[in-house]
Amino acid sequence: MALLENLARMAVQSCEIQKELFSQMGVKRGLRNEDFSGVLVGLTHIGNVVGYDNIEGKLIPREGELYYRGIELKDLAQGFLSTGRHGFEETAYLLLTGKLPSATELMDFTGYLAHKSELPSFFSKSMILSLRGRDVMNMLARSVLGLYAADDDAEDYSDKNLMKQAISLIAKFPVIVAYAYYGMRHSFQRKSLIIRHPQKHLSLAENFLYMLKGKEYTKLEADLLDLCLVIHAEHGGGNNSTFTTRVVSSAQTDTYSAIAAALGSLKGGLHGGANLKVMDMMQNIKENVKDWSNKKEVSDYLLKLLKKEAFDGTGKIYGIGHAIYTLSDPRAVLLKEKARELAEEKNRVDEFNLYALIEELAPEVFYTFKGENAKIICANVDFYSGFVYDCIKIPKEIYTPIFAVARIAGWAAHRIEEVTFSSRRIIRPAYKCVMSSKKYVPLEER
Incomplete structure (x- = not known):
């Protein structure tokens, strides 16, 4: 109107x-x-993202590193991958407490997570299935706020209760996402409504796949999903959703409100949905590049992307480049190694090789196009994560919610730090008003 x-x-x-x-x-x-x-803007003990060295005010590119509570991600991943076990529960324990668990501590923590995964009796029907939603991220945020009503101690800021709430949300996120997806599918796609209850003997990654697919998943699929959860669990205090968590928490609001705000941030297309753009771009490349192994043909098409002559006309090669990482993204390095195994299991090696070739060629095409002052770029984690999810047959509607299932561990750790450290203050930066002064004009004179 x-x-x-x-x-x-x-x-x-x-x-x-x-x-x-x-x-x-x-x-x-x-x-x-x-x-x-x-x-x-702040200090933290939780995560450290390293992509360059700052030498006398000049940024020097370097291989990327990511640290969880002082432990390098690649070492953490090697620790559980080398023994054939899943690592997300151990990672969540580390992020929340600042230390690696012993075998007994890990067993107790994993058991408590499994215990807390059950939703309140009224919750699934009234909050997820009856209140229809078209977007799983919005349904997840709404459900988090709904959990406030189910928590008699929602406003209790004691250390013990903060930890109880954190563990409860980490445990419940996979269940809410799985139920929300099937609720959305049933309401708007006229497909079957399937509700599978989490199984206490399964890892969090296995349970998520079970609730989505039943028993139709392989060990490698579960291993890859677990790795994806680990590498997405934390990324420092400055990313948009974690910073949102800290800003809102600094005002002394409740846990559920702070996490709902973080979910709103992650839902944004500039933050949590990048792998969806990669998947769309890759589909476009596969349709327009005849020989996926021809370096010249692939390079020429990448140049078309940069020139805004192909795909969505934005001039971007999605999944290439990062705000901090320069020579490499350690998360992408880890994921690529396991993604190759998955591609072999799913007979998609040619497609994986195309991804690897684009990762190899894109920086050089970018530097040639942008000139000598071009920013140093590399493949980021989003470049391979969508391919992994697609191989596992995870629906696109829950790519970003999976990010949330992982990152809730980091958000919870940052919230606890923000509201408990002794030097805390409400986060209150300044905005300068650049509007010139005006005189009020009476209504009859306007």
């Missing part, structure tokens, strides 16, 4: 801020420095 169109037009016009004002006033847009590094 005309009224709304006019109001929207005026609102947008009133919101425009000239780009040059930011540099003139020393404002870091998006909390980014001119070299694209993040503005330092």
Whole structure:
């Protein structure tokens, strides 16, 4: 209607801020420095993302490293992969407590997670299945807020209760996502409604696959999903959703409100849904490149992407490049190694080789196109994660919710740190108003 169109037009016009004002006033847009590094806004013990060395103010590219509570991700992953066990529960314990569990501690923690995975008796029907939703992330956020009503101690900020709430949410996220997906599918796609209850003898990754697919999954599929959960569990305090968790938690709100806010952040297309863009781009490449092994043909098409002459016209090669990592993303390195095994199991080696070839060629095509001052880029974790999920036959509707199933461990750890460390303060940065003063005009004179 005309009224709304006019109001929207005026609102947008009133919101425009000239780009040059930011540099003139020393404002870091998006909390980014001119070299694209993040503005330092806090301290943490939980996660450390390393993608470059800062030597005398100059950023020097290096192989990427990711640390969970001081332990490098690749060492953590090697620890459980080498013994043939799953690692997400151990990772969650590490993130929450700051230490690796003993065998007994891990067994007790895993058992408690399994115990807390059951949803309240009324919850599945009233909150997930009856209240229909078209988007699983929104259904997950709504369910988290609904859990507030089921928690008699929702406003209890004691250390013990914060941990209890954290473990409960980590345990319940896979169940809510699986039920929400089938509820959405039943309501809007007229497909069967399937509810499988979590099994206490299965790992969190196995349970998630069981609730989605029944017993129709392989050991390698479960291993890959577990690895995906581990490598997505934490990524420092500066990523948008974790920073959201800390900002909201610093105001002393409840756990459920803080995590719902984080979910809203992760749902955003600039944060949690990048692997979906990679999948769409790769489908476009597969349809337009005749010989997937021909380096020149693949390079030429990548150049078309950069020139905005192919796919969605944005000039991006999705899954290539990262805000922090330069020479490599350690999560992508780990995932690629196991993804090759999965491709062999699913007879999709040619497709995997195309991914690997694009990872090899894209940086050089990018540097040639952008010139000598181009940013150093590498494949990021989103480049391979969508391929892995597709091989496992996980529906696209829950790619981003899987991210949340993993990252809730990191969010919970950051929330506990934010509300308990002795030097805490409410996070309250400043915005400078650049609107000039006006005089009030009486209504009859306007």
